[in-house]
Amino acid sequence: MNLPTEPTEVPHKTLYRYGYRRAADQDARAAVRRPVVVVGAGPVGLAASIDLGLRGVPVVLIDDADRIGEGSRGICWAKRTLEICDRLGVGEKLVARGVTWKLGKLFHGDDLVFSFDLQPEEGHKMPAFINLQQFYVESALVECAAEIETLDLRWKNRLIGVEQRNDHVRLTIDTPDGPYALEADWLIAADGARSTARDLLGLTFSGVTFEDKFLIADIRMAADIPTERRFWFNPTFHAGQSALMHRQPDNIWRVDLQLGPDADVAEEQKPERVSARLRRMLGDRPFELEWVSIYRFNCRRLDRFVHGRTIFVGDAAHQVSPFGARGANSGIQDAENLAWKLAAVIKGEAGDALIASYESERMQAADENIAHSTRSTDFIAPHSAAERALRDAVLALAPQAEFARRMINSGRLSVATVYNSDLSTPDQSPFAGSARLGAPLPDCPIRRKDRKGHLLESLAPGFTLLIFKNGVSPRPPAGVELATIDEDIADPDGVLAQRLDATPGSAYLLRPDHHLCARWRSFDYAKVAAARDRALGRY
Amino acid sequence: MAKLKTQSQFAEPDAAYVTLVEARRGLSVEDAAALDTRLALILANHIGDLDVLKEAVALAKAAA
Numbered sequence: 001m002n003l004p005t006e007p008t009e010v011p012h013k014t015l016y017r018y019g020y021r022r023a024a025d026q027d028a029r030a031a032v033r034r035p036v037v038v039v040g041a042g043p044v045g046l047a048a049s050i051d052l053g054l055r056g057v058p059v060v061l062i063d064d065a066d067r068i069g070e071g072s073r074g075i076c077w078a079k080r081t082l083e084i085c086d087r088l089g090v091g092e093k094l095v096a097r098g099v100t101w102k103l104g105k106l107f108h109g110d111d112l113v114f115s116f117d118l119q120p121e122e123g124h125k126m127p128a129f130i131n132l133q134q135f136y137v138e139s140a141l142v143e144c145a146a147e148i149e150t151l152d153l154r155w156k157n158r159l160i161g162v163e164q165r166n167d168h169v170r171l172t173i174d175t176p177d178g179p180y181a182l183e184a185d186w187l188i189a190a191d192g193a194r195s196t197a198r199d200l201l202g203l204t205f206s207g208v209t210f211e212d213k214f215l216i217a218d219i220r221m222a223a224d225i226p227t228e229r230r231f232w233f234n235p236t237f238h239a240g241q242s243a244l245m246h247r248q249p250d251n252i253w254r255v256d257l258q259l260g261p262d263a264d265v266a267e268e269q270k271p272e273r274v275s276a277r278l279r280r281m282l283g284d285r286p287f288e289l290e291w292v293s294i295y296r297f298n299c300r301r302l303d304r305f306v307h308g309r310t311i312f313v314g315d316a317a318h319q320v321s322p323f324g325a326r327g328a329n330s331g332i333q334d335a336e337n338l339a340w341k342l343a344a345v346i347k348g349e350a351g352d353a354l355i356a357s358y359e360s361e362r363m364q365a366a367d368e369n370i371a372h373s374t375r376s377t378d379f380i381a382p383h384s385a386a387e388r389a390l391r392d393a394v395l396a397l398a399p400q401a402e403f404a405r406r407m408i409n410s411g412r413l414s415v416a417t418v419y420n421s422d423l424s425t426p427d428q429s430p431f432a433g434s435a436r437l438g439a440p441l442p443d444c445p446i447r448r449k450d451r452k453g454h455l456l457e458s459l460a461p462g463f464t465l466l467i468f469k470n471g472v473s474p475r476p477p478a479g480v481e482l483a484t485i486d487e488d489i490a491d492p493d494g495v496l497a498q499r500l501d502a503t504p505g506s507a508y509l510l511r512p513d514h515h516l517c518a519r520w521r522s523f524d525y526a527k528v529a530a531a532r533d534r535a536l537g538r539y
Numbered sequence: 540m541a542k543l544k545t546q547s548q549f550a551e552p553d554a555a556y557v558t559l560v561e562a563r564r565g566l567s568v569e570d571a572a573a574l575d576t577r578l579a580l581i582l583a584n585h586i587g588d589l590d591v592l593k594e595a596v597a598l599a600k601a602a603a
Contacts, residue, residue, distance in 0.1 A: 393576035403584040 016139045017067045020156035025060075026180040034060050035346055037171060037184035039159050039197055041065075043074070043134065044314030044331035045190030046141035050088045051339030053148035055461065055512075057346055060182070061145070062157035062173060064196075068142070074134040075246060075254055076325035080416035080440060082126035083456055083514070084336045089147075090140045091126060097140075098130030099247050103228040106408055108395045110236055114405045115228075118413055121434060123495055124443040125454035129413070131227075131248045133218075134328065159191070162200040164308045186342060187310045190335070193298075195316035201307060207300020207370065210321070211261035212381040215268055215294055219253050219278060221287035231410035233380075233395055237280040242380050244323075244410070245281075252290060255281065256322070258381060265294045297321040299370045299377070305359045313338060318366040320373035323380060323411030330369050333416065334362050340512035344536060349479070353537035357423050365417040372412045379409035416440045422539065423511070425518035425531040433501030440514050442499045447490040455496060458489060462512050463532055467523060468497065470505035477529035480509070511535050543594035 025032045036052055038045045041063035049061040077085075077094065085091040102119040105112060118128040145151050160179065161172030169187040172179055189197035225247065232243040241258040248254060257277060259268060267273060274292050301318035305311060314331030338358045344350040382388040397404035419438040427437055434442045444455045460481035467473065469486040476482045485491050485502070500508060500519075509518040509531050518531035533539065549555040562578075563571040583592050 389573060389576055390580075393573060393580055396573075397577055397580060401581070401584075404580060407580075 015068065015135050016142070018142070018153075018155045020066055020176055021154070022175075022177055023152065023154055025182055026175065026177060028180075031170065031181035031183045033168065033183040033185065034058065035184070036060070036186045036188060036342065037062065037169075037182060038188040038190055039063075040189070040191035040195075040314075040316070041068075041138075041142070041153060041155075042190060042192060042314070042331075043137050043141060043328050044335050045188070046138065046145055047084065047088060047332045048188055048190060048313060048335035048339055049151055049153070050141060050145050050148060051336060052343055053145070053151040054088065055339060055343035056150075057343050058150040059152070060184075061151065061153045062159065063153075063155055064158035066155040068135045068138045074137075074325075074328035075131045075248055076329070076413070077130050077132060077137065078325060078329045078414040079124060079126045079128050080414070081329045081332045082130065083440065083443065084332055085137075085141075086126060086457060087336075087461075087514075088141075088144060090137075090144050093140050094132055094137060095127065095130055097136055097249060098132035099227050099249055100127040100130050101227045101229065101247070102128040103226075104410075104413070105228055105230050106410055107230065107232040107235060108398065109234055110232075111399070113395070113398045113408065121442065121499075123445045123454075125457060126443065129325070131246055131254075133248055133250075133252065136249075137328075159196050159200070162187070162197055162310070164201070164310065167309065169309045185309065185346070188338065188342075189310055189312045189316045190314050190331070191316050193315040193319055195312070197310065198302070198312065198316055201310065203302055203307065205298070205300040205302060205319075207298055207319075208374070209298045209300075210296060210377055210381065212377075213259045213261065213263040213265065213268075213294055213296050215255075215257040215259055215263075215274065215277070215292070216322075217255045217257075217274055217278065217292045218248070218290040219255060219287045220251055220290055221253055221282070221285055222251050223253070223282075223285055225253075233391075233408075233410075235281075238277070242410070243281065253287075257281075259294070263294070268294055297377075299374050301363070301366045301370060305362060306355055311338060311342075311355070311358065313362075317362075318370065320369050321377050321411075323376045324369070324372055324413055325411070326369040326373060326414045329414040330365055333365065334358075336513050337362055341537075350536040350538065353539070357421060357537055361417070361419045361421050361423075364420060368417055369414075376409045376411045380411075419515060421517075423517055423535045423537065425509075425527075425534055427519065429521045431501045431519060433499050435500045435508075435516055435519075437516055437519065439516060441508070441510055441516050444491075444496040444499055445493070446496060447492055448488070455489070456514055459483070459510065459514060463535070464510040465523075465528060466500075466508040466510065468500075468502045468504055468506045470522075474523045474525065477525060477532055480528065480532055509535070541594060542588065542591050543598065545598070 036059045038049045038061045049059045052059050082091050104116045158174045160174045163170040169184045171182045227247045230245045244256040246254040298319045305317045313334040320326045341354045341358050382391050394404050394407045418436050424438045446455050448458050463480045465476045465480050466483050473484045505522040507520050507523045511517050517535040
């Protein structure tokens with residue numbers, strides 16, 4: 001989402017502060033060349049840097065600030081994002097710190113219209129969603145980054161110049177000690193909705209800005225309201241508009257109130273005005289304001305995510321409305337998609353076609369997110385009285401008719417994209433089950449070395465061939481780790497076999513990001529090798 | 540390929556018409572419009588075919 005240009009009037013303490021340290025690169029006589037520079041140490045830049053670091057690629061990560069923790073911003077972290085964070089080493093910590101939820105409730109006026117459960121199937125290590133303030137996610141990632149020796153995180157390093165060269169990017173970075181030059185074989189721009197890198201390269205967005213303004217507030221309140229997402233259309237406490245309420249840890253609640261297109265931004269941010277609105281919603285419960293802001297949102301993206309040696313990820317590349325939690329979640333999924341590909345290119349295992357596949361796969365994701373976000377916005381904030389009449393008709397029919405409940409759109413919550421990608425080898429045999437070609441493999445309870453665990457956490461960092469035992473295990477092609485079910489991994493209840501629609505001998509090739517890229521009813525060395533090459537962009 | 544049926548489907552077209560007339564009898568223009576909107580949603584779902592729905596929308600717009 002696009003954060004406001006007006007400063008909040010409710011002060012918020014800085015929760016985490018990091019020091020500026022002079023880097024040796026600043027004293028070099030000529031600009032030092034680095035394989036990868038990432039700009040922006042938000043959740044997306046941190047995830048990309050850590051993932052690259054774990055894959056053995058040295059990274060310099062720069063950020064213009066020296067602190068995190070101003071406002072809670074993103075709060076909903078989706079299962080796929082948590083699976084990625086788990087691979088990076090912080091998933092369990094985030095889940096333990098966060099509030100787990102899976103139930104959404106929709107109200108029309110003051111009546112409950114229906115509830116929905118976002119957990120699609122049981123037995124996944126990670127929950128459908130957790131709510132957790134963005135600064136907790138960032139601080140966990142910063143700690144994780146500090147463990148990686150080849151990851152050099154430089155606070156108070158502000159990007160002020162970008163020059164694209166044929167095979168590298170030349171950067172000018174300002175610091176408290178003055179500016180220095182740095183060269184990067186690859187620049188990852190993760191510097192958010194108001195990306196400096198994007199501005200310096202003169203790139204513009206295409207898309208729409210919505211007129212409606214929304215008040216967003218984090219409040220501190222001890223309340224025994226269940227942990228679920230509550231969304232109201234036209235409640236009596238906020239007549240004619242919509243409202244959203246969500247729990248975060250530490251007795252913090254996120255409230256989002258639609259204000260309409262004509263709201264006065266300065267007026268609406270005044271604490272007494274905000275408190276009066278919240279008082280109508282919350283009744284006599286005592287509460288304190290933690291953070292307040294007013295925003296409008298955009299649904300837009302860059303026309304290209306890859307510009308020479310500069311690659312855009314997260315909000316720097318695309319923006320959506322917050323309904324659906326598709327901003328930070330899709331950004332971290334960008335980071336994961338890019339990290340293994342860039343690592344493979346830097347190690348000489350793949351060519352630029354793999355980087356092009358980052359763009360096509362994540363543009364598909366961005367377009368899906370933008371389409372969902374636009375549809376949600378059309379429903380939540382109809383453009384005219386005529387459109388509102390249709391929306392209200394859906395809401396009126398909803399208590400009696402299931403089809404109308406399905407049309408109610410308060411945000412379709414983030415799920416992983418099923419890549420329709422050249423990297424996938426089309427199925428030659430039909431497969432049922434919940435696994436889909438191009439999608440992340442569904443997680444599953446398993447046993448490994450007689451210990452209970454989950455599938456995704458058991459996979460190697462590179463390509464994996466999962467094979468359901470049928471005689472002697474074959475030898476896989478180079479660069480592919482073999483995991484034999486009933487040998488390396490036990491599937492005691494047959495859940496994995498069911499999710500993958502496996503028969504004895506069935507084989508599944510997983511990319512380093514755990515997306516399924518090929519599957520067969522039986523192992524064939526040449527086919528597996530060809531599918532691996534294809535998934536590396538060698539086609 | 541047109542999928543929308545525009546030939547009469549009712550054995551008694553007059554009875555179908557009067558059913559819709561009676562539904563709106565006594566209603567204000569606004570209330571009748573709201574009723575029609577709900578009807579459109581119910582019938583669209585009953586048809587359950589996005590192509591037919593799009594053709595019906597195009598026909599309705601062309602007749603305005």
